[in-house]
Amino acid sequence: MTRKxxxxxxxxxMVQxxxxxxYLEDYYYQKYYQKLEKKEADEELLGRRNKVESLKLVTPYIQKAEAYESVVRIEGSLGQVAMSTCFSPRRAIDAVPHGTPEPETGAASSQRLRVLSWIEKMFLQLLEIEEGQKNGPPQPCYSEQQRNHVEKLFQALKTQEQNNPEEAADGFLQVLSVRKGKALVARLxxxxPQEQAVxxxxxxxxxxxxxxKRDAADQVLQMLFKPLGKYISHLTFHELxxxxxxxxxxxxxxxERPVxxxxxxxxxxxLLYALLSHGEQLVSLDPSLVESNSDHVAWTDIVILIAWEIAQMPTAxxxxxxxxxxxxxxxxCRHxxxxxxxxxxxxxQLAWVY
Known part of the structure; x- marks a missing residue:
């Protein structure tokens, strides 16, 4: 090797x-050298050795870069592709979130607290209804008192002190946006009665x-399928x-279509398959339902569009x-x-029979 x-x-x-x-990062060497210097100084005072500078490892002082800029940042990942030097080494793990969720505004926070409060109150009413039928499976109430409790709870669930129908529907959706709200609806x-459930x-x-989309974090919408499935058969063809x-x-x-x-x-x-199945049953039992041109075209278009969406979608x-x-x-097969x-x-991945 050359001198260069x-x-x-x-x-x-040396840079490394x-x-x-x-004194914090190289404690043992610093303490060792302090003891060595003290020992040499004592020997010089006693005349046991001449004053000679001992060798000392002198490391250069280089200011480390405070900022760390990555070349490629992959959101949500632990590792990251980054440019590194001996002054700013690449981080092996980047567990610090790069963005903070936007805090809720005062109005949004107040609305959420109001919804949570409503859910708690409605749950107390639901517990009273369940207590009245604790000896049997849940079923529509027949006593006048129980019917009043259910009607009161249903109105609270649908309206939430809202007079506008759109606002009332939005209030119901806000209840379903909360995990406990979904459990409330499933148990209620x-x-x-049939009309209210429909x-x-x-x-x-x-x-x-x-x-x-609102259930992406909880993944508990499935609890609604069984209680809702009992009322799908009561939908009219027009409602369907x-x-x-x-x-x-x-x-x-x-x-992208909502489907x-x-x-x-x-x-x-x-739920979509159950609705399609109910529609097929209605048409099979009463072919006159699709005799009108508008209903026939609408039903055919719906079935074809859903079939096309399923066929185009990856299996995974x-x-x-x-x-x-x-x-x-x-x-x-019919459409x-x-x-x-x-x-x-x-x-x-079904076994289709032609």
């Missing part, structure tokens, strides 16, 4: 030893994509079409339904061609 190369290697090694706080549904089912169906048509509409400035979000969620796809993205209706195969049915078979 040796100096370069020594410089690199540099420290802004040597068996006690409700009205809640229609609201949930109409706002299904929004509820799925209205609920499904809302999932087919393309939102403004969006290339795409529904198919990627277990509760969403289970399609959620596994809680139950698969037996008549869903006949429904798709789509064989090629699309084959794509559905590949995507849904």
């Amino acid at each position: 190369e040796k100096d370069w290697v020594i410089k690199v090694q 030893l540099q420290s802004e706080n040597p 549904l068996p006690f409700l 009205s809640l089912l229609l609201v949930i169906t109409h706002h299904l994509p929004l509820l799925i 079409l209205q609920g499904l048509q809302g999932l087919m509409l393309l939102p403004p400035a969006s290339s 795409t979000v529904v198919l990627q969620n277990q509760f969403g796809i289970s 993205s399609l959620a596994e339904p809680l139950s698969f209706p037996s008549n869903l195969l006949a429904l798709f 789509v061609d064989k090629q699309l049915v084959q794509q559905l078979e590949a995507t849904m």
Whole structure:
């Protein structure tokens, strides 16, 4: 090695030893050298040795860079791709969040507290209703007192002191945005009369994509499927079409239909399959339902669009339904061609029988 190369290697090694706080980061060497200096000074005083400077490892002082700028930052990852030097080494783990969630505004925080308070009050009323039927399975109340309790609870759930129907629906959605609110609705549904339960089912169906997005953290919407499933059979064909048509509409400035979000969620796809199955049953029992041109076109378009969305979706993205209706195969085979049915078979991984 040339002298220049040796100096370069020594410089690199010395830079790695540099420290802004040597007594903390290199404690043992500093204490050793202090003792050595004291020993040499004592020997010089006693005349046992001549005054000679002993060798000491002197490390250069270099100010470390305070800021750390990464070249590539991957949000939510522990490791990161970064440029590093001996002055600013690459971090092996970056566990510090790079962004803080936006704090809730005063109005939003107040609204959330109000919803949580309403849920607690409604749960107390629900416990009274359940206490009255503790000896049997939940069912619509027959005594006058129980009916009054259920009606009061239903009105509180739907209105929440809101006079506007849109605001009332939004209040119900806010209840369903809370984990305990979903449990409240699931336990209340068996006690409700048919008309009231169907009205809640229609609201949930109409706002299904929004509820799925709000349930991303909790993942507990599935608890609503069983109690809601008992009332799907009470939907009229017109109500069914209205609920499904809302999932087919393309939102403004969006290339994704709401049904795409529904198919990627277990509760969403289970409810969608149950609604399609009910529609197939209604049409099979009463073909006159689709005799009118508008209803026939609407029902056919809905089935074809859903079949196309399922066929185009990767298998890994399609959620596994809680139950698969037996008549869903006949429904798709009646409205789509064989090629699309084959794509559905590949995507849904079902044994299709032609």
